[in-house]
Each structure stands twice: as C-alpha cells, then as structure tokens.
Amino acid sequence: MEGGLGGDEKKKKVVVVGGGVAGSLVAKTLQDHAHVVLIDSINQSLQQFLCFLFDGKIEQLNKPDGNRMAKLDMALSKVLGNMDFVLDKKVMKQLPASTAASPQHASKSALWSMLCGIWKEYFEIPWASLRSLVEPSFAERSVINHSEYLPNADIVIATATNVTESGILTEQGQLIEYDYLVIATGHVDTGALARSEKLSHYQAEHQKIKSSNTILIVGGGPTGVELAGEIAVDFPDKKVIVVHRGSRLLEFIGHRASRKALDWLTSKKVEVILEQSVNLSSVSDGAYQTSGGETITADCHFNCTGKPMGSSWLRETVLKNSLDIHGRLMVDENLRVKGRTNVFGIGDITDLPEIKQGYLAQRHAQVAAKNLKLLMTGGEECEMGIYKPAWPLAIVSLGRNEAVMQIFFLTIIGYIPGMIKSRDLFVGKTRKQLGLKPDLP
Numbered sequence: 001m002e003g004g005l006g007g008d009e010k011k012k013k014v015v016v017v018g019g020g021v022a023g024s025l026v027a028k029t030l031q032d033h034a035h036v037v038l039i040d041s042i043n044q045s046l047q048q049f050l051c052f053l054f055d056g057k058i059e060q061l062n063k064p065d066g067n068r069m070a071k072l073d074m075a076l077s078k079v080l081g082n083m084d085f086v087l088d089k090k091v092m093k094q095l096p097a098s099t100a101a102s103p104q105h106a107s108k109s110a111l112w113s114m115l116c117g118i119w120k121e122y123f124e125i126p127w128a129s130l131r132s133l134v135e136p137s138f139a140e141r142s143v144i145n146h147s148e149y150l151p152n153a154d155i156v157i158a159t160a161t162n163v164t165e166s167g168i169l170t171e172q173g174q175l176i177e178y179d180y181l182v183i184a185t186g187h188v189d190t191g192a193l194a195r196s197e198k199l200s201h202y203q204a205e206h207q208k209i210k211s212s213n214t215i216l217i218v219g220g221g222p223t224g225v226e227l228a229g230e231i232a233v234d235f236p237d238k239k240v241i242v243v244h245r246g247s248r249l250l251e252f253i254g255h256r257a258s259r260k261a262l263d264w265l266t267s268k269k270v271e272v273i274l275e276q277s278v279n280l281s282s283v284s285d286g287a288y289q290t291s292g293g294e295t296i297t298a299d300c301h302f303n304c305t306g307k308p309m310g311s312s313w314l315r316e317t318v319l320k321n322s323l324d325i326h327g328r329l330m331v332d333e334n335l336r337v338k339g340r341t342n343v344f345g346i347g348d349i350t351d352l353p354e355i356k357q358g359y360l361a362q363r364h365a366q367v368a369a370k371n372l373k374l375l376m377t378g379g380e381e382c383e384m385g386i387y388k389p390a391w392p393l394a395i396v397s398l399g400r401n402e403a404v405m406q407i408f409f410l411t412i413i414g415y416i417p418g419m420i421k422s423r424d425l426f427v428g429k430t431r432k433q434l435g436l437k438p439d440l441p
Contacts, residue, residue, distance in 0.1 A: 013178050017181070017185055018347070021126065021358050026182055034372070131400075136206045160185075182372075183346075214241065216278070217240065232265065241270070245275065253394045260411060276292040319337060333388075352389050362433065392408060403417035
C-alpha cells in the first residue's frame with residue numbers, strides 16, 4: 001500500500017478485486033507487466049476506527065498526494081489530544097489489551113503499533129488453515145503479507161461496492177479506474193486483518209482445543225471432515241462430534257468416497273450425526289440443541305458450514321446481468337465475463353462447471369494472466385488461451401498422513417493420496433508460485 005495509485009502511465013492498469021487464491025496469483029503474475037492494483041476487503045471494525053481518526057474520510061490514505069505515515073501520525077495526535085474520546089466496544093477489541101483498558105491514557109506508540117500491525121494485510125492459503133488450528137506454527141508459512149509477493153503492485157485495503165464501465169468504487173468513496181478488471185472475490189471472509197492477529201487467533205484456537213474434552217464440529221463438508229481428521233490424529237484423547245444436515249458426508253463427491261471418509265472417522269472414534277443441524281444461536285452452558293431434538297454437550301464448537309458467495313456487491317452494478325441465479329459470475333472460455341471484453345472472472349465466484357478447489361482457482365489465475373498479457377501487448381483475441389473445466393478430482397485430507405481421493409469414478413483412501421496432499425498441504429508449492437521460498441529461513 002506504500003506509494004500512490006498513479007503508476008507508470010505507459011502501462012495498462014489492471015485492477016484485481018479480491019486477495020484470495022486466484023486474485024493474489026494473478027496480481028503477482030502481472031505486477032511486472034502492468035500497473036496492478038489489488039483491492040482486498042477491509043476489516044469492518046478497523047474501518048470504523050479509521051473513520052473516527054479521519055472524520056469519515058479514510059480514503060485520504062490511498063491518495064498519491066501525501067505520506068500515509070504522516071497522515072496516521074497526525075491522526076493519532078488528534079486522538080491523544082482529545083482525552084474524552086470513546087470508541088465502540090467492537091472497535092476496542094482491535095486494540096491491545098493494555099490500550100483498550102484505559103484508552104484515555106493510551107500512548108501514541110501503542111496506538112501507532114496497533115495500526116501499523118493491522119495494516120499489514122495478508123493472503124492466507126485457505127486449505128492450510130485447519131492444520132494451523134492444531135499446529136499454530138504452520139500458519140507462519142501459510143499466512144503471507146501481500147507486500148511480500150507484490151513489491152511492484154499497489155495494495156488498497158477497502159471494500160469494493162460498485163463497478164462502473166471504467167472504475168471500481170470503494171465504500172470509502174474512492175474511485176479506482178481500470179483498463180482491465182479481474183473479479184476474484186470468491187466467498188465472503190470476515191476474518192482478522194492483521195497477520196499478527198491471525199497468528200494469535202490460531203494460538204488461541206489451539207489452546208481451546210487442548211483444554212477441551214469434547215469438541216463439536218458443525219458441518220460435514222470438506223472443511224468439517226478435514227478438521228475432524230486433524231483433531232482426531234493430533235488429539236486422539238478428545239471426543240469429536242460431527243453434525244451434518246445432509247444424508248452423507250462430502251456430498252460434493254461420490255457416495256463411495258463419502259462412505260470411506262465416514263468409516264475412517266468412525267475408526268478414529270469420531271461420532272458422526274447425519275441429517276441434523278445445530279442451533280448455534282441458543283447455546284447454554286455447553287449444551288447444543290439439534291434439529292432432531294438431541295442435546296449435545298461440548299466444551300467448544302467449530303462452525304464449518306459453507307460461506308456465502310462473495311458476489312452480492314455486484315447485484316446493483318453494471319455486471320448485475322452477468323450473475324446467474326446462484327450469484328455466480330458467468331464467464332466465457334477465455335475467463336472473460338460474458339459480454340465484456342476487459343473484465344475477467346476467476347476463482348470460486350465463476351459459474352464454471354467444476355468442483356470448487358483451490359488448485360483450480362490457481363489455474364484460472366494463470367489462464368487469465370496469460371490472456372491479459374496478450375491483450376495488453378496488442379495480441380489478437382483469437383490467440384487467447386482457452387480454459388477447459390477440469391475433470392473431477394478431489395482430495396480430502398484425513399489428518400497428517402492420509403486422505404481420501406476421488407478421480408472420475410475411482411476412489412482411493414490411505415497413505416497414497418495422503419502423500420500427495422496431507423503432509424504439506426501444497427503450502428510449499430503455493431509459496432513458490434508467489435515467488436517465495438517454500439520454507440521459512
């Protein structure tokens with residue numbers, strides 16, 4: 001985010017909305033070939049605090065005509081000069097404990113440290129997050145600041161709210177113009193913003209697992225099954241209960257793979273309850289009520305149900321007619337949004353008929369980047385790369401060494417698919433794609 005948004009006027013300007021698997025890779029691939037701007041969503045609590053600091057005009061921080069650090073420094077001086085300021089409780093949770101306890105006596109250095117820490121936005125390798133719950137140090141490699149792999153791109157922390165024919169409007173009122181646009185907003189993620197905060201979150205969740213005797217997992221899709229596997233292998237003494245509203249686990253793949261995953265979990269003494277849901281809004285003293293009238297007692301729970309599609313912000317934009325009935329962005333064989341010549345859609349948000357997997361989002365990014373390079377250098381459209389939806393392949397990790405894999409109608413479970421995914425979860429490979437070393441020094 002250092003520097004402005006002016007860039008090299010001779011280069012085409014590519015705006016990427018979404019800093020997940022697909023967005024991060026396409027931005028990295030194009031940063032030396034275009035003026036790349038990556039827009040990643042802002043944490044709402046941080047946004048509220050910054051609005052307080054800047055009298056509701058936090059878009060100042062992204063303007064090229066000034067020094068961001070100087071502006072923050074002036075804002076903190078303003079805060080500390082007003083000893084009666086009051087912050088919303090939600091905002092106060094973003095502050096260090098010592099600062100939050102007595103904000104009127106907060107030092108400038110404490111607030112400054114907090115803000116600089118939260119501003120270091122990050123990309124997280126999503127399929128590694130469950131391993132980080134049982135092994136927090138794993139997140140040191142999988143949670144990566146955008147600035148580490150995007151030294152030549154502009155990073156804007158803002159929530160995109162509108163798309164025009166030539167620009168993106170953010171919630172802070174900033175209009176970011178583009179020559180080419182890439183939509184990669186995938187699924188909604190309301191997680192932490194600071195890398196340090198995310199790492200602390202994994203430490204806290206790890207302690208929660210360690211101190212619990214019974215752990216409830218709500219949702220039996222790939223996230224719920226993989227988390228149950230991680231806990232069952234690393235903490236075999238814990239009682240793990242999985243509740244899933246569907247008639248079988250892993251409904252996105254075949255019945256045989258679902259049955260093998262169920263048998264594996266059962267062999268690890270994981271209790272699986274199917275065709276029921278859990279009301280997480282009425283938990284009392286560790287008692288959880290299911291839709292079937294059962295009461296489950298657990299020390300903690302993890303909600304592993306699906307996240308909503310990150311496309312609702314497009315419904316009132318020029319791309320509203322490019323969404324299908326499920327809210328997915330309709331794209332052509334070149335990954336351009338249908339009916340558009342300079343707007344691409346990549347990642348989980350697309351309507352491509354394939355299983356939504358991280359490695360496929362990376363393939364989208366590679367094809368889109370190739371086509372953007374061609375267009376920016378005046379190449380013929382007929383030479384653009386064609387994306388062919390992938391044949392059905394899915395690998396679901398079962399702890400550190402095993403996995404269940406489905407390829408077409410073949411299902412394999414055990415150490416062979418585990419060697420492909422479970423040991424490192426493709427973290428080293430993904431870091432190399434971003435131009436980083438597979439392992440930390």
